[in-house]
Amino acid sequence: MAQFYPTLIPGLRSPFEQVLGLVHFGRMLDKIRLAAEGRLPKDWLASKGPKTNSFDDRCCRFLKIEYAALEAEALKGGKSDEELLEWAFSQGRRPDDQEIEVWNGFMTRRGWRDTATQRLNERLAEIGLPPGTVETMFEFIDLDEGRLKPANT
Numbered sequence: 001m002a003q004f005y006p007t008l009i010p011g012l013r014s015p016f017e018q019v020l021g022l023v024h025f026g027r028m029l030d031k032i033r034l035a036a037e038g039r040l041p042k043d044w045l046a047s048k049g050p051k052t053n054s055f056d057d058r059c060c061r062f063l064k065i066e067y068a069a070l071e072a073e074a075l076k077g078g079k080s081d082e083e084l085l086e087w088a089f090s091q092g093r094r095p096d097d098q099e100i101e102v103w104n105g106f107m108t109r110r111g112w113r114d115t116a117t118q119r120l121n122e123r124l125a126e127i128g129l130p131p132g133t134v135e136t137m138f139e140f141i142d143l144d145e146g147r148l149k150p151a152n153t
Contacts, residue, residue, distance in 0.1 A: 006146030011039065014147055015055065015138045016108065019081045021097075023104045023138075025088075026081050028056050032074045055107065055137075062103055064092035111137040 012030045019026040031048050034040040040048065050057045050067040060067045065088050073079070073087055095103065111120035112135045121131040123140055133150050134140050142148040 007041070007144050008146055009034065009039070009041065012145065014142050014145075016142070018104075019085050021100050021104075022059075022085065023107050024055050024059050025085055028059055028070075029074055029081055029084060031056070032071050036075055055110075058107070062095065063088045108138050109136055111135065111140065 011034055013027050015024045015027045017023070017026050019029075031040060031044070035045060035048055047054060048056065049071070050060060056067060060070065069091065070084070070088060074084055079087065110116050116137055120134075120137055120140055123137075123144070124131060124133050127144060129143075129150060134143050134148070139148060143150065
């Protein structure tokens with residue numbers, strides 16, 4: 001197996017972490033703030049925000065808000081993550097508990113036996129790990145960022 005080098009980005013939380021029960025939203029806020037502070041790696045800037053079917057894009061579509069509006073509101077400062085999500089609910093829609101459960105289930109399993117599996121395996125190969133090292137994109141993110149270690153290291 002190739003040597004593993006995690007991408008360490010202080011201040012960037014796991015996509016599994018929830019804000020008011022919703023996965024990924026807090027990570028999206030972290031990326032917004034880190035980019036504004038110049039602390040998000042330059043090669044990450046192209047994948048931040050409303051790229052079609054990115055996790056940020058999916059989250060904004062789920063909430064029925066524009067990424068640019070969320071970014072502007074987050075960068076004003078003065079609001080907690082929970083307050084920003086409440087703001088997003090007021091600007092778009094407030095999903096009910098069942099919709100959030102379905103969202104979280106979909107997002108946390110993305111890459112497991114679906115159309116993202118090939119991309120997951122490509123990302124694993126990029127860091128020198130074989131297919132099956134992790135089963136989902138969220139697990140890959142945690143692996144790539146040093147929060148999860150490959151089983152056989």
